[in-house]
Amino acid sequence: MMVTVMMIGEVAEKTGFSVHTLRYYEKIGLLPETLRDAGGRRVYGPDVLVWLEFVERLKQIGMPIRDRVRYAEMRALGDSTISERRELLQTYRDDLAKRVASLSETLDVLDAKITTYETAAKCNGASR
Amino acid sequence: MMVTVMMIGEVAEKTGFSVHTLRYYEKIGLLPETLRDAGGRRVYGPDVLVWLEFVERLKQIGMPIRDRVRYAEMRALGDSTISERRELLQTYRDDLAKRVASLSETLDVLDAKITTYETAAKCNGASR
DNA sequence: CTAGGTGATAGAGTGCACTCTAGGTCAAGC
DNA sequence: GCTTGACCTAGAGTGCACTCTATCACCTAG
Known part of the structure; x- marks a missing residue:
């Protein structure tokens, strides 16, 4: 079965975030560290689209980026942060x-x- | 009959904008040039509260300050800009x-x- | 008469959230 | 084999909307 993977450009296109912004989001911890291919390029699975859509919502309601990052960090820590x-x-x-x-x-x-x-x-x- | 006039501090208190912000708003044209008393201090009539409340609404809906200023300028020009x-x-x-x-x-x-x-x-x- | 509070100005500084630049790597098509 | 285009990093730059600083003037209460 084929696994759909995306390069950063495709994610940018699908989410409306720019490539720059996606790398920036990763740097500040709003996106988890992404898997890389042999050439060091980021490879994304489809889940990232769902997450970014939610992040966009949090942004739209005026949650500052610091709290979005905090939320992302807690999410990464798992159930104990629920x-x-x-x-x-x-x-x-x-x-x-x-x-x-x-x-x-x-x-x-x-x-x-x-x-x-x-x-x-x-x-x-x-x-x- | 007594006319209610306010100093800048009172306007700040009543509107929630800071004194700094009110002077800044005047400088950029979001507030009309204010009358001054003998000592050069700004004197406001009650109308400014209504205007500032509306400005606050425009701000809350995400209108950038540039457009708020544009609106204020048109308003100052009178009916021709309706x-x-x-x-x-x-x-x-x-x-x-x-x-x-x-x-x-x-x-x-x-x-x-x-x-x-x-x-x-x-x-x-x-x-x- | 002086101390404190409020007012004034010009202009510098801040925080947010990107956004862009410079200089480089790498794979694919002509 | 070379150009093109998408990707990489580190770090500088941008625009918005205030927010603050330094320095001064004025008035009122004790």
């Missing part, structure tokens, strides 16, 4: 819930403002 | 709607993961 990981995620989850609420409110504010602008434009258009 | 302002807000509004949807999804992902962690912790706790 409760600590849960706590970390819980903190960000609660914060995220608040932010989603606040952003929804802002969405309403923007809609109201846009409506006002549309009305104003119409009135100006008619009166001038 | 349609341009509407367009700018519309762009960020649409982007925001997508982000809110994506963040809600992430909220579900986090909840699922947290649940998994709780289950895992329980099983480990029982089996060890």
Whole structure:
């Protein structure tokens, strides 16, 4: 059976992270040290895509890179870190819930403002 | 009738922006040039609080400072910029709607993961 | 009258998260 | 056999958005 392996360029293309960023992520510990081929080039399995997608989510919710690294490190340590990981995620989850609420409110504010602008434009258009 | 005026420290306290940040915002044009008292100190009216609250919202939705300044400049120019302002807000509004949807999804992902962690912790706790 | 607190300026410094450069290796196709 | 393109490393550079420092002016309470 064929095992799907990827070079760094392919991972970059599939995840949207740049090649530079992927190497940077490995250096800081956000990606585990990658297997290399005979020529010293990184070889990735398909799992890395799942992990990077999750990392992207953590990034999108505003988790600073330091905490993403911390999470990655705990993940690498295995089951003994589960409760600590849960706590970390819980903190960000609660914060995220608040932010989603606040952003929804802002969405309403923007809609109201846009409506006002549309009305104003119409009135100006008619009166001038 | 008493007119409520504020010094910069009071504005800072009420808005959550630091005094440094408020002066910085004025320098880059995010705040209009402020009136000064006899001693050269900035004197603010109550309107600035409303504006800063809105600026904070624009910041929270991820509008870069350059666009916030652009918006502030257009606002200072008056009605002739209304349609341009509407367009700018519309762009960020649409982007925001997508982000809110994506963040809600992430909220579900986090909840699922947290649940998994709780289950895992329980099983480990029982089996060890 | 002086000490403390708040205000002012110009400009330097900080932290984050990449992003890019220089200089090199290596395998494949013409 | 040589060019091309994807990969490698170490380390410098970038852009954003503040944040702080040094130094000075002003006003009020004790």
